[in-house]
Amino acid sequence: MKRPTIADIAARAGVSTGAVSYALNGQPGVSESTRRRVLAIAEEIGWNPNRAARALSGAPTNSIGLVLRRPARVLGVEPFFMELISGVEAELSARSFALTLHVVRDPESEIAVYRRWWGERRVDGVLVCDLRIDDPRVPALEDLGLAAVVVGPDEGAGTLASAWSDDGAAVVEAVEYLATLGHRSIARVGGLPDLQHTGVRTAAFTDVCRRLGLADPVTIPTDYTGEGGAHATRRLISSRKRPTAILYDNDIMAIAGLAVAGEMGLAVPRDISLVAWDDSVLCQLVRPPMTAMSRDISAYGARAARLLLDVIAGNPVVSIRDEPAHLIPRGSTGPPRPDAGAGRG
Amino acid sequence: MKRPTIADIAARAGVSTGAVSYALNGQPGVSESTRRRVLAIAEEIGWNPNRAARALSGAPTNSIGLVLRRPARVLGVEPFFMELISGVEAELSARSFALTLHVVRDPESEIAVYRRWWGERRVDGVLVCDLRIDDPRVPALEDLGLAAVVVGPDEGAGTLASAWSDDGAAVVEAVEYLATLGHRSIARVGGLPDLQHTGVRTAAFTDVCRRLGLADPVTIPTDYTGEGGAHATRRLISSRKRPTAILYDNDIMAIAGLAVAGEMGLAVPRDISLVAWDDSVLCQLVRPPMTAMSRDISAYGARAARLLLDVIAGNPVVSIRDEPAHLIPRGSTGPPRPDAGAGRG
DNA sequence: CTGAAAGCGCTTACAG
DNA sequence: CTGAAAGCGCTTACAG
Incomplete structure (x- = not known):
């Protein structure tokens, strides 16, 4: 034709x-x-x-870009990104915007992609995920003047707009819930330690544990994989001061932790309570079902996409703070046994 | 700048x-x-x-499109698509091609998107997933003359190229394995019944059960969700002729089935054996770990992407048949109890 | 080997 | 309200 x-x-x-x-x-x-x-x-x-002809006359390309830099096997198993993309898409398709996706290996390629996209006029703006401490992408994007929205906390986002929720408040909710159940020794299996939002959670975790007078707040950093979660759980369970509750930074690790607890002869929640972060259907499919910090990830995506479209339209930059994740109690948490925890025996 | x-x-x-x-x-x-x-x-x-300027002079846009039409919540939890995308991306980024993604609600919008992309010259070609029986997208794409590769069996793909594996052979492997363990009554919890590859699996399942002289091969259709899998499992377990083994069309449903079996007081694999299709890490995180039909989904994606680039380059259309999924035995399968199955009691 | 020019399909001041 | 024309940034025959 x-x-x-x-x-x-x-x-x-x-x-x-x-x-x-x-x-x-x-x-x-x-x-x-x-x-x-x-x-x-x-x-x-x-x-x-014809998009090309329009774009050549200065019109926007009506597409935004998203660069992901997690290993393929993590991307596949982390419901997070696909849910985020679903939300972004819902917002974009209503306005006939397209989403251009790219998976890269290292931060340098990520910036190179932004430069190329900008030079090629391929996208009108980008969504930036997994912001790190002193992330070089922020100044690079500021230099280019490419419209961008950080999907994450605004800490470290520089002059870029950001859309996220208050992860600190969510951590506090989880810890206070466990403390109310009677837990005095709570550990955390954290995500990639150089991510900004991991830092936010770690700081909040340390603060609230201190404030409540709990045992030393230990966070074990991981790479978000099931193996990472399993390994961290093994370490915590076999440590001299075994915690009575563990808070995980995603749900894959929590489910891996559940399996490890079983292998090591601990009953959940009688011997140890587990809390997942992110509440994909997986949490309801395992036994016992996992107590989880639940949030509407696709709503985040939609919100971030809408903000980016605003930025592209030249509207003033404002950062959005969404509702924090909230706790959904299920079978994986309960009061600690009076004699639980190796530190007390 | x-x-x-x-x-x-x-x-x-x-x-x-x-x-x-x-x-x-x-x-x-x-x-x-x-x-x-x-x-x-x-x-x-x-x-x-400047891509726009190049495209206006007739150059390819160096991007391909992928339209997904599963509900957002399924997309998020199905590792399949993200793994596929990872594989596609690996192939594309090596050649500086971009991937344009779109999530739609109904088949009409899907075709509308193809038409628009073609009219806008936004993509050089598309990857087509989830082919249905008499899928209207096939003639639509043939009419447009838009380069396309079907990710799925070549049945129903018309003149379009396709890349997939022999799902029938994989079903046979799974059933023969279960039959060798001693199972005589095997049921299947299938995916969306109007998908081509579901049809291929169902036909193979029926054939092999008949050939081996097993009980009537029952397939319960579902929507691939965990709830769908749970519901189908409940029906099978409470049916008068309870099967001693169930084969699932994805891993989410298998894991949901595992939970249901536990709730209904059946031990896995003593009372019932379960086999998952697709072997994401989830299968190894549950207890018992799931026996699964494993395949390298991201390799499929890479293969399909490479084929599409060939088609775009004008090379002759050939369909690719990849290696079939193969069985990874784990703890969720074993010999049936001599007295197992309501049909025998 | 090199330059001048037309053309891709639009948009947008600029005259009428 | 409408038409003729320039221009966006490239590519590519066409002359030299």
């Missing part, structure tokens, strides 16, 4: 291509009757604007 | 923009020394080709 152009429409309608352009774009400069005629013809011959 | 153009390079090098273009694209028409000078300047000023 040959792609119809505005020249075809102009010929049929007996007007200039300029008039057709005005009519199609709802600009003043054509009579109502001409506009209607043009619109009808465009519809009839199945015309679609 | 202002984007540098070939005019900038031409001015610096003291040649015409045409010469710059030839030099940059490795075309004949410029001397070696000029080429080197041009390349050096382009590198120095950080030039990137």
Whole structure:
């Protein structure tokens, strides 16, 4: 099939291509009757604007970019990203924006992709995930002047807009819940330690444990994988001061931890309580079902996408703070046994 | 920052923009020394080709599209798609191709997106997933002449190229394994029944059960969700002719089935054996770990992407048949108890 | 080997 | 309200 152009429409309608352009774009400069005629013809011959031609005349490309830098096997198993993408998509498709996705290996390639996209005029803006401490992407994006929204806490986002929730408040909720159940020794299996939001959670965890007078707040850093979670759980369970409750930074690790507890002869929650972060259906599929910090990830994605579209439209930059994750109690948490914890025996 | 153009390079090098273009694209028409000078300047000023301008001159857009039509919550929890995307990406980024992703609700929108992409010249080709019986997308794509590769069995793919594995062979392997363990009554919890690959599996399942003289091969169709899998499992376990083994069409449903079996007082694998399809890490995180049909999904994605690039390049259309999934035995399968199965009691 | 020019399909001041 | 024309940044025959 040959792609119809505005020249075809102009010929049929007996007007200039300029008039057709005005009519199609709802600009003043054509009579109502001409506009209607043009619109009808465009519809009839199945015309679609050639993006390249529009972009060459300075129009936005109507697409945004997302670069992910987690290993493929983590991406596959982490429901987080796909849920985020679903939410982003819901917002974009309503406005006929496209999402361009790229998976890279290292931070340098990530910046190189931004530069290339900017140079190629391939995207109007980007969503930035997994912000790190002193992330070099922030100044790079600021230099380029590429519209960008950080999906994460605004700490370290520089002049870029950001959309996230208060992870610190969520950590506090989880710890206070466990403390109320009677736990005095709570450990945490954390995500990648150089991520900004991991830092936020770790700081909040340390603070609230101190404030509540709990045992030394231990956080074991991991890479978010099931193996990482299993390994950390093994270490915690076999440590001299075994905690009575563990808070995990995602749900894959929590479920791995549940299996490890079973292997090591501990009953959940009688001997140890486990709390997952992120509440994908997995948490309800295991036995006992996992108590989890639940949040609407696809809503985050939608919110971030909307913010990015605002930034692209030139609206003033504001950062959005979404609702924090909230605790859904299920079977994996309960009061500690009076004699539980190797530190007390 | 202002984007540098070939005019900038031409001015610096003291040649015409045409010469710059030839030099940059490795075309004949410029001397070696000029080429080197041009390349050096382009590198120095950080030039990137403006995609829009190139596309307007008929160049490919160097991007491919993928439209997904599963509900957002399924996408999030199904490791399949993200793994597929990882594999596609691995192949694309090596050649500087971009992936444009779109999530839609119904088949009509899916075709509308193809039409729009084609009209806009937004992508050079598309990857088509979840092919259905008499899928209207196939003739639509054939009409448009948009390069396309079906990720799935070639049944129903028409003149489009396809890349998939022999799901039938895999089903046979699973059933023969269970039969060898002594199972005579095997049921299946299938995926969406109107998907082509579900049909292939169902046909193979029916055939092999008949060939081995097993009990009536029952397949319960589902929507691939954990709830769907749980519901189907409940039905099978409480049916008068309770099977001694169940084969699931994905791993989420298998894990849901494992939980249901436990709730209903059945021990796995003593009372019932369960086999998952797709072997994400989830299968190893539950207890007992799940026997699963394992396949390298990201390799499928890479293979399909490579094939699509071939099609875009105008190479002859060939369909690829990858290695079938193969069985990884774990703790969720074993011999049936002599008295197991309500049909025998 | 090189330059000048047309053209891709749009948008948008600029004249009428 | 409308038309003729320039321009976006490339590519590519066409002359020299």
